[in-house]
Amino acid sequence: MTYENCIIEALAIVSAWDIPLEDFADVVIDHAKLIAGESLDPMTDPTDLMTDYPLHF
Secondary structure, eight states: OOGGGGHHHHHHHHTTSOOOHHHHHHHHHHHHHHHHTOOSSGGGOHHHHHHHSOOOO
């Protein structure tokens, strides 16, 4: 599932929060990404780390 599929749900949740209008759209998108299970920061995506740092046993 992509975050676009979760925008309506995120909008319903975030609209109850006290968010400044200038940050509202970014917060809705970030929350939709969390609902969809997407990473907010590409640098913390574990699949990126796996390719950069191979495991040595």
